[in-house]
Amino acid sequence: MQGKRSTFLVAMLSFGMAFLYIPMVLLVIYSFNKSKIVPIWGGFSTRWYKVLFESEDVWAAVSLSLKIAVVNATFATLLGALAGLALVRFGRFRGRTLFSGMITAPLVMPEVITGLSLLLFFIGLKGLIGWPERGFTTITIAHITFSMAYVAVIIQSRLAGMAQDLEEAAQDLGAKPFRVLTDITLPLLAPGMLAGWLLSFTLSLDDLVIASFTTGPGSTTLPILIYSRIRLGLRPDINALATIIIVVVTIGVVIFGWLMLRQAKQRERDMHIAAKS
Amino acid sequence: MAKVLSGGRMARLAEKLQSSWKTVVVAVPFLWLLIFFLAPFFMVLKISLAESVFAQPPFTPLFEWVSEGVLAIRIVFDNFVFLWEDNLYLNTYLNSIKISSISTVLCLLVGYPIAYSIVRSSPTARNIFLLMVILPFWTSFLLRVYAWMGLLADQGTINSLLIWLGIIDQPIRLLYTEFSVYVGIVYTYLPFMILPLYANMEKLDISLLEAAADLGAKPAVTFLTVTLPMTIPGIIAGSLLVFIPATGEYVIPDLLGGGNVQMIGRVLYNEFTANTDWPVASAVAIVLLLVLVLPMMLYQHIQSKESES
Numbered sequence: 001m002q003g004k005r006s007t008f009l010v011a012m013l014s015f016g017m018a019f020l021y022i023p024m025v026l027l028v029i030y031s032f033n034k035s036k037i038v039p040i041w042g043g044f045s046t047r048w049y050k051v052l053f054e055s056e057d058v059w060a061a062v063s064l065s066l067k068i069a070v071v072n073a074t075f076a077t078l079l080g081a082l083a084g085l086a087l088v089r090f091g092r093f094r095g096r097t098l099f100s101g102m103i104t105a106p107l108v109m110p111e112v113i114t115g116l117s118l119l120l121f122f123i124g125l126k127g128l129i130g131w132p133e134r135g136f137t138t139i140t141i142a143h144i145t146f147s148m149a150y151v152a153v154i155i156q157s158r159l160a161g162m163a164q165d166l167e168e169a170a171q172d173l174g175a176k177p178f179r180v181l182t183d184i185t186l187p188l189l190a191p192g193m194l195a196g197w198l199l200s201f202t203l204s205l206d207d208l209v210i211a212s213f214t215t216g217p218g219s220t221t222l223p224i225l226i227y228s229r230i231r232l233g234l235r236p237d238i239n240a241l242a243t244i245i246i247v248v249v250t251i252g253v254v255i256f257g258w259l260m261l262r263q264a265k266q267r268e269r270d271m272h273i274a275a276k277s
Numbered sequence: 278m279a280k281v282l283s284g285g286r287m288a289r290l291a292e293k294l295q296s297s298w299k300t301v302v303v304a305v306p307f308l309w310l311l312i313f314f315l316a317p318f319f320m321v322l323k324i325s326l327a328e329s330v331f332a333q334p335p336f337t338p339l340f341e342w343v344s345e346g347v348l349a350i351r352i353v354f355d356n357f358v359f360l361w362e363d364n365l366y367l368n369t370y371l372n373s374i375k376i377s378s379i380s381t382v383l384c385l386l387v388g389y390p391i392a393y394s395i396v397r398s399s400p401t402a403r404n405i406f407l408l409m410v411i412l413p414f415w416t417s418f419l420l421r422v423y424a425w426m427g428l429l430a431d432q433g434t435i436n437s438l439l440i441w442l443g444i445i446d447q448p449i450r451l452l453y454t455e456f457s458v459y460v461g462i463v464y465t466y467l468p469f470m471i472l473p474l475y476a477n478m479e480k481l482d483i484s485l486l487e488a489a490a491d492l493g494a495k496p497a498v499t500f501l502t503v504t505l506p507m508t509i510p511g512i513i514a515g516s517l518l519v520f521i522p523a524t525g526e527y528v529i530p531d532l533l534g535g536g537n538v539q540m541i542g543r544v545l546y547n548e549f550t551a552n553t554d555w556p557v558a559s560a561v562a563i564v565l566l567l568v569l570v571l572p573m574m575l576y577q578h579i580q581s582k583e584s585e586s
Contacts, residue, residue, distance in 0.1 A: 009390055017406075024416070026427060108521040120324060152306075208419055208528060234430065
């Protein structure tokens with residue numbers, strides 16, 4: 001669907017992009033503010049970056065959050081891929097409705113409910129079997145549980161759009177089902193799994209509410225640290241931190257977008273060549 | 278091996294192997310969700326039916342061995358009665374639903390024209406705009422809410438700008454009002470509205486719009502009779518993706534609403550952490566789940582229909 005656009009639509013698009021981006025641009029500008037009071041300009045300075053780099057608790061929080069995010073993304077991708085595979089390729093099996101329900105529910109479940117229920121469950125479990133200790137383990141388990149739902153949805157839509165021809169051809173040629181999985185299905189799923197891994201990684205780094213419920217003493221993730229500081233008001237060092245995050249994400253998204261665009265163009269060219277020959 | 282086993286036994290063994298790895302593929306994620314998703318809900322349900330006591334853990338047991346072989350079951354509905362009778366909770370639920378409904382409508386009003394105009398761009402521009410809509414989603418949610426604290430504060434950017442322009446001479450109260458909560462929700466949830474709308478509109482057939490125009494329909498009429506009805510699935514999916522999480526929102530009412538805007542997510546969190554009343558917090562969660570169960574099931578229904586087609 002493409003065609004002429006009215007002035008109204010162009011105006012709405014410009015307004016929308018301005019609405020999305022002006023607050024983030026301001027965050028970046030104020031990070032270079034010399035003044036301690038964030039919205040009052042006191043001249044250019046990079047002192048808040050120095051303050052940020054020198055605070056040890058920030059580094060500790062960053063390292064804990066990254067560790068949780070990596071472990072979470074890896075497990076969530078594996079579990080989510082299995083779940084997506086089961087839902088698309090296995091047809092009907094016992095408990096399928098419950099299974100697909102449990103897969104999509106975390107996508108829309110309010111965070112306070114997920115957080116509270118997992119915390120109460122962990123406390124109960126600890127009373128019964130003496131495990132788990134609250135902190136790294138419990139936050140990671142909580143994150144895997146909601147991240148795998150996102151991965152499953154990505155894998156599901158990729159599998160649904162993927163013709164089964166190749167898998168069937170391999171089977172006809174005598175490949176064992178497990179061989180089909182490892183040699184055909186998994187390589188085809190790799191881009192979806194990469195997208196799922198990146199999304200799980202980001203979701204974990206971003207989560208405040210569920211981590212606040214499931215954390216234990218001494219385990220402060222980056223969002224928990226940021227939250228405890230901004231609750232009391234604006235802080236220029238948080239602006240500096242926000243700027244770093246925005247720059248890293250922008251570089252990542254631009255590279256990813258560029259690769260996708262190139263891949264799409266390559267595919268177009270291949271199709272063109274294939275059509276000619 | 279192959280020589281020892283007859284053809285039929287081979288086939289049976291292969292079948293067995295195949296079904297066993299299929300079982301593993303289903304069982305591993307299934308078990309994970311049963312343990313870490315479903316079981317925790319029963320834990321909340323159980324505690325919501327207990328009484329709050331000053332002990333560790335701070336609630337009464339549901340099942341108790343009174344004496345040898347006699348099991349007593351204590352179920353108390355007091356927490357739910359308490360929620361119903363205390364106007365604070367009832368009003369907070371209603372207020373949360375009001376705020377998330379209005380925010381959903383605002384998101385739709387802002388997001389719909391944006392999605393529509395992205396769909397009508399050239400393929401390259403389309404990809405760039407889509408990336409621009411997705412990019413904020415990959416940066417921190419918390420810091421995007423924080424950005425609005427700086428914009429809306431008494432000494433913030435908007436007030437300074439208005440004073441500098443001579444429109445006002447005293448800062449107006451923007452932060453810690455219901456208005457700032459609306460701004461925060463619309464800002465952070467807008468991509469969740471735009472993306473499903475875009476996915477739906479992308480599949481639309483422009484020739485239908487052209488046919489309507491050729492037959493002499495005015496743009497407004499075309500929109501109301503052709504475009505709008507065709508985009509209803511996108512509208513429903515986007516609205517649910519905003520409405521459901523916004524109703525239970527904790528961070529936005531806390532940071533942008535201060536103590537002035539009561540939403541149920543914040544009450545639940547405070548009930549648990551500040552008051553350490555686990556049974557009441559659990560009951561609050563169960564009721565919130567009941568409030569949201571219909572929209573959640575609707576979303577699931579749409580999702581499963583989508584993945585089947």
